[in-house]
Amino acid sequence: MKTHKLLFFKIILILYMIISFTLGVCGQSRNVNQSQLIMNTIGKPENPYYSHTDTTKLNLSDAEWKKILPEDLYEVSRHAATERPFTGKYWNADLKGTYYCAACGNELFRSEAKFASTCGWPSFFEQENEKSTVFRKDSSLGMIRIEVLCGRCGGHLGHIFDDGPPPTGKRYCMNSIALNFMPD
Numbered sequence: 001m002k003t004h005k006l007l008f009f010k011i012i013l014i015l016y017m018i019i020s021f022t023l024g025v026c027g028q029s030r031n032v033n034q035s036q037l038i039m040n041t042i043g044k045p046e047n048p049y050y051s052h053t054d055t056t057k058l059n060l061s062d063a064e065w066k067k068i069l070p071e072d073l074y075e076v077s078r079h080a081a082t083e084r085p086f087t088g089k090y091w092n093a094d095l096k097g098t099y100y101c102a103a104c105g106n107e108l109f110r111s112e113a114k115f116a117s118t119c120g121w122p123s124f125f126e127q128e129n130e131k132s133t134v135f136r137k138d139s140s141l142g143m144i145r146i147e148v149l150c151g152r153c154g155g156h157l158g159h160i161f162d163d164g165p166p167p168t169g170k171r172y173c174m175n176s177i178a179l180n181f182m183p184d
């Protein structure tokens with residue numbers, strides 16, 4: 001009788017541990033996704049040019065961008081700063097959805113074109129459409145690289161390399177801060 005009771009308590013204890021662990025882990029990841037989602041659905045009242053539908057090219061002065069962009073985005077988008085690897089919000093994100101330019105809302109990448117890269121920045125093998133991005137030769141920092149700019153606002157997004165996966169073999173190496181993700 002005593003051993004039966006003991007066994008019963010042991011089973012209850014194990015079940016309790018399994019349930020609380022599962023809930024804890026799921027609860028945590030749900031919280032992250034939820035807060036990410038809420039952050040991304042907040043409008044940008046301070047930026048009247050931000051739009052997911054208007055494709056008119058933007059030609060704003062540096063002073064105007066400085067007024068409407070958050071400081072960290074302004075430094076990347078307008079002065080080609082680079083965020084530290086493994087620090088951005090999207091380098092290991094794998095939710096289904098669309099990545100827009102954080103400065104102007106231009107459609108840049110679909111999550112289907114994103115791949116797990118070890119470089120610490122969100123990486124894509126192709127852009128969403130031919131107007132998504134434009135390229136420019138960049139010979140800063142003693143290297144010859146191809147800079148990737150937003151096709152609508154001309155903001156700096158990152159660089160493109162030839163070491164990506166099939167079918168394109170390209171790796172669009174982007175700054176998370178320059179992207180705005182909207183889940184499907």
Ligand SMILES: [Zn+2]
Nearest residue numbers: 101104150153
């Ligand atoms: Zn843009």
